[in-house]
Amino acid sequence: MTTTDKYGFSADRPIKSLQEDLLGRADFSKNLSDAISQWKGDDSLVIALHGDWGAGKSSIKNMALAHSKQQANSPTIIEFSPWEWSAQDKIIQAFFDEISKSIGRKNSSQEDQNLANIFSKYGNHLSTAHTFLKGANLALPLIVTAILSTGVISSYFTENVQLPILIATITSFITLILPATEKGGELLGKLSENYEKKAKLNEQNLTEIREELIEALSKRKTPLLIVMDDLDRLTTTELRMIFQLIKANTDFPNVIFLLLFQKDIVENKLTDSTQSGENYLEKIIQIPFTIPQIQQKQVHEVLFKLLNNVINSHTDADKKFDKERWTEIYHNGFKNYFNNLRNVYRFNSTLSFNFNLFKNNDIFEADPIDLIAIECLRVFEPTVYIKLSQSKRAFTTLSSSYGDNQSQKVKYLRVIEDVINSASEKNKESVKKILTSIFPTIRWIISNYYHDHSSYQEWFTQLRVCHKDHFDKYFKLSFDSEDFSTSDFINFIQLTVSREKLKEKILALDARNVLEDFLSKFEAYSKQVPQENFESYLYAMLDSADGINSESNQFFGFSSQTYLFRLSFWCLENIQDKKERATLLKKYINLNSNFSFINYFLFEEQKNREENQEILLDDSDFQALKNDFIVQLNRFANSCPDKLIQHHSFLSLMYRWKEWENSSIVLTWFETQTQNIEGILKVLQSMILVTRSSNDFYTISNIKKYIKADTVENFLDITRILNIIDSTNTSILSDEEKELIEMLRKGIENKANNRDDDLDD
Structure with a gap:
């Protein structure tokens, strides 16, 4: 049956022949x-690659190996993958079985x-022997101690001892010691059963078989090449078993071991309190090779060839391909993600x-x-991708000409x-440059470079991702932007330890x-906030309350600010001491x-x-808190009047100020701010009231x-203020400013006629 890998899903598998080489490594091989x-x-x-x-x-x-098979007198190649057997704990038996087969x-x-x-x-x-000793692991210390105490085999425990000889020797003494252990009878029975099954094969002892094996190997005209790949996948215990197995058989003639692994990973796994992994490997590996360094140019030549195939697969896509833009994106960071063929x-x-x-007949x-x-x-920055898919407005909104342009800019920044900072540490700058290249819409936010509506x-018309009408199509496989997992809420709780991060x-x-x-949704998790984090948690919410949207997106429901107020109240309620509550708020x-x-709290x-x-x-x-509040508000009103006027809670703050302060101080302040048409318009802007209605009883329409x-x-x-307005040449005012004056006049007229202001005309 013929199979087709249309999209090259298996293309990153290792190549098999010299003809497939794309990186100039054939000669090395x-x-x-x-x-x-x-x-x-x-x-x-023993060779390591x-x-x-x-x-x-x-x-x-x-x-x-492919080259070896083409040569006369090529070695007998035996490929053994120990990680395939590690879970079955049959590495030793599998090793010799594979050689035998x-x-x-x-x-x-x-x-x-x-x-x-x-x-x-x-x-x-x-x-x-390995199976028996593994089964007898609980009794093994007693067994070994007993054997050593006899002094019979103490000469074996030298630096040059061979593992197979040691195992055979210990096994030969087992029958003398084992009955003394708690599980001796059972384990001895298993051992007897194993030997009985293999009686014909085991007529010789291990030393005799070993000598026979050495003699047979020495007569071979070609060596055995035993190849072990992916050793870095093994656990520390499995690695030690493999290397002990190799070391124990290094006196076999005509045998070559070729070991493939990532050096630092294996060294780290083999490092313990007795020696470094590096020294451990040096005692076993005689010839270490490092594969030739890949030239980025070679890798990118393969990349370009494959990209050309993709682009050329649709005529319209080829027509839309802007080489100048591609050069910018490639050098701005795209190239940094491709340092190997995988x-x-x-x-x-x-x-x-x-x-x-995206292929739609003749249109891409x-x-x-x-x-x-x-x-x-x-593919390479999945967290960036997910957050980007959730940030449509920030990445597709052009600069605004309205008065809230600066606050919107800060919000989008x-x-x-946040999206850029979620990139891998070494590629943050690459991500920033890539995003700036494909989203020119954000340049007014990060570099004060403005594009016009044209x-x-x-x-x-170019179907660019930076346009709000095309953004979503690029994220068809992304997560729902309004879906939150449990981990999101747990992470939020963990952030309560830091006021600034929260x-x-x-x-x-x-x-x-x-x-x-x-x-x-977080309200259900709010009780899990640790009490020792209450201050940073409360202050982070109070810090945020002035800078977020104070209006709800829904007709029925709370705004984000209201939810912060609710959470803050609950936090204070969970502090049992009233004095401690007051201290936190005063501070x-x-x-x-x-x-x-x-x-809001004082009200x-x-x-x-x-x-x-x-x-x-x-x-x-x-x-005392009310007095502190008025003092701070008074100070802020006189030092930063414009900021106070633009505050989204301006009217509410003014009512509290006038009620709890000498009203003449407040009225004098207002008079000072409205000495000209510019000041009057600023204050009128802050006095706009809004009525929202809905046709579907849910979404504001x-x-x-x-x-x-x-x-x-x-x-x-x-x-x-009407005298100042009447003396102003209104033709120089913007449409928005004229609308403010019209709203004022309409309000005065409605009061005179005893008519509700929020009724439709």
């Missing part, structure tokens, strides 16, 4: 093969058949698959360069930085417009100018007192803005 074939010695030769993951060790091995395969000579039988006998002897093939196979999804429904860049992030329209997280969630949904208000929650405390409801502070502490005359009269002399 042939030289390695020739060196092995020409060797003949009285002892075994080192290289990192994905660097091509297995490919070089395959090419070397390889040598004694069909059509082999009588000499090889004989050698296969000897290896089989040798393996059976060792595996029987990464190239891995990327190409998934790109080929996803590329096919995406920008090919954007798709390549996004796929690079998906937090989102962008550019945005052009990106629409604040950053809250603001990042708000910037992605998912904070409201997140907090609504905060005297060091910060974030007024939203304190204002609720006052209302609860008037209604005889439960309160969180003693009367004296409540009054209708918004009405207006200014109440009563609101203005609470703080300003309407006659005075």
Whole structure:
């Protein structure tokens, strides 16, 4: 049956032949093969081939073996993968079984058949002893101690002792010691059964079989080449078993071991308190090789060839391919992800698959360069990819001409930085450059470079990912942007240890417009916040409250700010000591100018007192906190009047200030801020009230803005500000400014006619 790998999913498997070599390693492989074939010695030769993951060790091995098989007098090749047997704990038996099968395969000579039988006998002897000793592990210390105490085999325990001889010797003494142990009878029975089954094979003792094996090997005209790949996959115990097995048989003539592994991984696993892994390997490995270093140019030539195949698979995609943009993205960081062929093939196979999804007859429904860049992030920076898919507004919004442009810019910058910071440490700069290349829409945020609307329209026609109408199609395989896992909430709880980190997280969630949904679900987890983190947890929420969206996205439901207030209240309620509550709040208000929650808290405390409801502070502490609040608000109003006027809780703060302070101080402040048309418009902007309605009783669909005359009269002399307005040449005002004046006049008219301001015209 013919199989087709249309998208190259198996392309990163090791190559098998010299003809497949794309990186110029064929000569190295042939030289390695020739060196092995020409060797003949009285002892075994142990060769190691080192290289990192994905660097091509297995490919070089395959090419070397393929070359060997084509030569006269090539060695008998035995490939053994110990990691395939490690879980079954049969490494020793499997090792000799594989050698026996390889040598004694069909059509082999009588000499090889004989050698296969000897290896089989040798393996059976060792595996029987290993199985027994493993089963007797609880009794083994007693066994060994008893044997040593006889002094009979003390001469064996020297630096040059051979493992098989030691095992055979210990086994030969077992019958003398074993009956004295608790499980002796049972284990001795098993041992007897094993030997009975293999009686014919075990007529000779281990030493005799070993001598027979050495003699048979020395008569061979060609060596045995035993290849072990992927040793770095083994556990420390399994590695030691393999290397002890090799070391114990290094006196076998005409035997070559070729070992493939990543050197640092194996050394780390073999390092213990007695010696370093490096020294351990030096005692066993005679000839270490490191695979030739890959030239990035060679790898990228393969990458370009495969990318060309993908692009050329659709005519329209080829037409849309902008070589100038590609050069920018390639040098801005894309190239850094491809330092070996495994990464190239891995990327190409998934790109080929996803590329096919955008083929719509004669139209390619995406920008090919954007798709390549996004796929690079998906494969190599999955966290960046997921967060990017959740950050559509920040990455696709052009600069705004409205008054909230600066605050929006700050919000989006937090989102962008959060996405970039989630990249792998060594590639953060690459990710930043790639994102800047495919999202020119963010340049007004990170570098004050502004594009006009005509550019945005052009990106629409080019099907660019940076346009809001095309963004989603590039993330068809991404997670739901509003879906949160348990780990997200646990991570949020863990962040409560740090005020600054938790604040950053809250603001990042708000910037992605998912904070409201997140907090609504986090309420169920809020009781898990450790009490020792209450201060940092509470302060992070208070820090954030002034900088997030104070309006709900839903017709019925709380805003993100309201959820923060609720969580803050619950945190305070969980502090049993009222004095401790007061201390936390006083400390905060005297060091910060974030007024939203304190204002809300004091208002609720006052209302609860008037209604005889439960309160969180003693009367004296409540009054002291209120005084501190007014002092700080007064100070902020005079030092940063514009910031206060732009505060989203401006009107609420002004009502509290006027109520709890000498009202003349507040009215004088308002008069000072409205001496000209510019000041009046700023204050009127902050006095806009909004009515929201919905046709489906869930999503807000209708918004009405207006200014109440009563609101203005609470703080300003309407006659005075109308005189300033009337004396102004309104033709120089913007449409938004003219609309403010019209809302004021409409409010005055509605009051005069006793008409509700929020009714439709």
